[in-house]
Amino acid sequence: MNTTTQKMVEQIIESIVQITNPYGSGSGFLIDGLIITNSHVVSGLKEVLISTKTLPKTIGIVIYDDPAYDLAFIHSPIAIHQKNPLVLSDKPVQDGDGVIAIGHPYGLNYSTTEGIVSKASRLQGEVEYIQFDAAINPGNSGGPLLNTSAEVVGVNTFIIQNSNNLGFALPSYTLKEALDQFNNYNSYDIIRCLSCKNLIQESTIQNDYCPKCGTKLDVAKRRREGYKPSGVVALVEKILYSLHINVTLSRRSQRSWRFEVQSTRIDINYYDNGIIIADSALCRIPQENIEELYNFLLYENSKLERLQFSINENTVYLSYIVVDSSLNEIYGTWALRKLLDKAPHYQKLLIKLFKVLEPKFDEFE
Structure with a gap:
């Protein structure tokens, strides 16, 4: 990335939004106080998690869902600080124009790629898109495509799989038209x-059919039903609720949760092999006092019930591991409560006794 592009990105990065829900994650950006993203990024839900450089993870409300143009608008209940607000370009792009894509591919936050417009107008079905060659991947969807003046020229929407940098963005003029209508x-x-292209007030919809043309509205059904966990996932979330954990804010996917307890971070993951692991990365091992640290961890392991210490590479973890068929509400609640109590205690103790190093986390992970 050249210096000019890097400075431009630094100026507008506060406007770039990360969006997550139980089904996946994507990107978005702020325009006139609204978060713009793709319809497929919000997955038909009314609530998604949003975060920015200045906004910690917060529940955002999807106030507009447009599967026809793959657009969605999200309202943040908390005002998002922007020193340099993004604006829509009022000039259509031309073949060969330089463009910049920003987003969160594969959870790699604030990734930036550069390229050129391969084709200014490429028709896919009934919708025109900008074709460009800046590399984008899953997670980039909903992020902005910018020109060299840091103006939004499109919404990154999809790629052609197994191709060499074939990306497509909804043009800014289509976004502006949708914003004006909304x-x-x-x-x-x-x-x-999706059929007649009319905007529909959700309260006027009956039995999930469009009141204008009678077409079945799948997005209305998904918004009405919302996300409903089942089975072991529902049991894990019931336990978290009982421990006063905000489950909605903690969800990273349908089988993954993350939250903070004092100075420690707790991760819970339910794997395909039926194993559930709840753990906390307490610290990194020091270069001195290693034998004393190991002896301490082994001794504590002999006393702990249901919890155990382990070391992965150079990081010390305190974990609760259980097979899904063995998880029940009583013992699961007891074990997780113990993990939530013991993790901050042991982290402070290890720092004091052995001068261990604090764990490293991605700043915006």
């Missing part, structure tokens, strides 16, 4: 019918 409606909870 703002003129002067209401929240709007969806666009």
